[in-house]
Amino acid sequence: MTVAIEGGCLCGAVRYRVTGRPLESVYCHCRQCQLSAGAPVIAWLNVPRAKFEYHVGEASSFASSGRAVREYCRQCGTQLVFRSLEHTDTIDINVHTLDEPDRYPAEYHIFFDERVPWMNYEDGLPRYAGEATDD
Numbered sequence: 610m611t612v613a614i615e616g617g618c619l620c621g622a623v624r625y626r627v628t629g630r631p632l633e634s635v636y637c638h639c640r641q642c643q644l645s646a647g648a649p650v651i652a653w654l655n656v657p658r659a660k661f662e663y664h665v666g667e668a669s670s671f672a673s674s675g676r677a678v679r680e681y682c683r684q685c686g687t688q689l690v691f692r693s694l695e696h697t698d699t700i701d702i703n704v705h706t707l708d709e710p711d712r713y714p715a716e717y718h719i720f721f722d723e724r725v726p727w728m729n730y731e732d733g734l735p736r737y738a739g740e741a742t743d744d
Contacts (some may be wrong), residue, residue, distance in 0.1 A: 616707040618682035618689060622666045625689065629660030634704060634713045639720035641673055645688055649725040652704035653691060654713050661700050717741060
């Protein structure tokens with residue numbers, strides 16, 4: 610059975626589809642994610658890049674660092690995906706752009722040392738100072 614995951618931007622100009630099982634879902638607290646989302650944390654769903662496609666419209670991109678490109682809707686500004694230049698076989702989708710974001714709760718926190726100090730997290734999830742593989 611093929612898993613179909615769909616989502617898109619706020620205005621509907623860009624829609625995407627994933628035909629495959631997600632690998633993991635994480636909260637990222639890094640400063641780049643904070644700035645790009647305008648929020649203290651962003652939730653990402655990691656999926657095989659070969660199973661991801663835009664099927665309505667096309668996203669614009671921004672090289673947010675030397676290690677990643679972020680894609681967004683040029684009309685409404687919704688940040689859709691994070692493409693790592695180091696991990697080229699996967700792509701991270703902004704969980705809250707999914708049609709059903711509740712289906713993919715985060716499994717752990719990354720870059721937790723960069724979190725904003727005034728936000729409390731009492732979810733009991735594992736926390737990593739950097740990427741999960743760094744600790």
